[in-house]
Amino acid sequence: MIFPPPAAPLPWWVGTGGLIALLAVLYIGIAAGAYPVVRRLTRRLEALRAGVEAFGDGRLAQRVPVEGRDEVAALAASFNRAAERIETLVRAHRTLLANASHELRSPLARLRLALSLLATDATPDARAARQREIERNLRELDALIDEVLLASRLDAAPALAREPVDLLGLAAEEGAAVGADVSGEAVTLSGDERLLRRAIRNLLENALRYAPGEPPTVVVQRIDGAAVLRVCDRGPGIPAPERERVFEPFYRLSGHAEHAGGVGLGLSLVRQIARAHGGDAHCEPRDGGGSCFVLRLPLV
Numbered sequence: 587m588i589f590p591p592p593a594a595p596l597p598w599w600v601g602t603g604g605l606i607a608l609l610a611v612l613y614i615g616i617a618a619g620a621y622p623v624v625r626r627l628t629r630r631l632e633a634l635r636a637g638v639e640a641f642g643d644g645r646l647a648q649r650v651p652v653e654g655r656d657e658v659a660a661l662a663a664s665f666n667r668a669a670e671r672i673e674t675l676v677r678a679h680r681t682l683l684a685n686a687s688h689e690l691r692s693p694l695a696r697l698r699l700a701l702s703l704l705a706t707d708a709t710p711d712a713r714a715a716r717q718r719e720i721e722r723n724l725r726e727l728d729a730l731i732d733e734v735l736l737a738s739r740l741d742a743a744p745a746l747a748r749e750p751v752d753l754l755g756l757a758a759e760e761g762a763a764v765g766a767d768v769s770g771e772a773v774t775l776s777g778d779e780r781l782l783r784r785a786i787r788n789l790l791e792n793a794l795r796y797a798p799g800e801p802p803t804v805v806v807q808r809i810d811g812a813a814v815l816r817v818c819d820r821g822p823g824i825p826a827p828e829r830e831r832v833f834e835p836f837y838r839l840s841g842h843a844e845h846a847g848g849v850g851l852g853l854s855l856v857r858q859i860a861r862a863h864g865g866d867a868h869c870e871p872r873d874g875g876g877s878c879f880v881l882r883l884p885l886v
Contacts, residue, residue: 630658638665646673690730693723733851736784737835740858746778753782753813753883754806760786761804764794766817770806773813775885777863782883785859785867788852789817789879796821797876812865813885818878829869833857856881 630653637650649669652662700720707713753773760783761768786804793802797819805816824832824839831837836850853867856879860867865883872878 630654630662634658634662634665637662641665641669646676690727693726693730697723697727730851733855737851737855737858740855740862746781746862748776749779750774751777751779751782753815756783757786757804757806757815759783760790761802764790765801766790766793766804767801768804768806770804771808773806773808773885775813775863775883777883778859781859781862785856785881786815786817788856789815789881792852792879793817793819793821808885809882811885813883815881815883816878817881818872818876820872820874820876823871823875824869824877826871832869833867853879 630651634650637648640648646669649666650662652659652666697720700716700723704713704716704720707716751774753775754768754770755772756779757770758768760766790802790804800820802817802819805818807814807816828839832839833853833856835854837854838850857867860881860883863883865881867879867881870878870880
């Protein structure tokens with residue numbers, strides 16, 4: 587009789603106990619391999635949470651490290667961009683408030699003095715002159731408050747009321763009010779008509795302030811896919827180092843700006859309005875003397 591060969595012994599992992607042991611070994615191996623990756627991820631999330639909490643506590647300069655190219659890195663980069671924007675906005679508002687507080691003191695002091703002297707003016711002509719001075723200071727206060735509020739709204743990046751705007755027609759309307767010489771080509775762009783009208787008006791008022799004896803010239807052109815509005819005057823001109831500084835809030839040229847009027851926010855608002863539309867504004871010298879302020883706005 588021939589007997590079959592004995593069966594080979596089964597592997598150790600066959601059976602309930604062996605399967606459990608195999609699963610346990612696999613779990614330990616996977617856990618050991620995944621731990622460094624998970625720990626690195628949790629450390630980054632902890633750093634992000636700490637950064638957000640520090641920023642929320644008022645440390646506006648707080649930023650978080652951006653490591654890798656995954657979703658956590660994208661979230662950290664988004665937080666840093668938002669924190670930068672908020673810090674810039676808060677700093678701008680603090681500067682605006684400090685400068686506005688300083689600028690408010692002058693007309694308020696003049697008003698206080700004029701009111702105290704009004705009762706002592708002996709003649710009707712003197713009282714009338716004093717009343718005109720009071721009205722002028724009130725207009726200055728009203729203009730300052732209006733421009734500070736507009737600057738604050740523009741800093742907050744408001745949604746613009748986009749609509750088709752005929753830039754040449756807008757310039758012609760504002761120019762006719764001050765006797766400016768307006769020319770150029772018809773250019774229509776998408777923008778906020780109220781803000782663009784304000785920008786043109788500020789440029790014209792600035793030109794008249796520094797060159798009251800000669801009407802400003804306004805030229806509208808289409809250049810390289812953009813609408814370009816140029817307001818030129820025959821004033822004393824602006825030195826090259828100060829052509830950028832004149833767009834800073836409350837900055838005035840030394841020497842002749844102190845008695846020229848204005849509150850020092852007109853050109854700053856022009857640049858804010860231009861940038862809110864995706865454009866910009868700058869100053870350049872004019873051939874033959876004077877300055878040209880250039881407003882460049884995208885057509886789309």
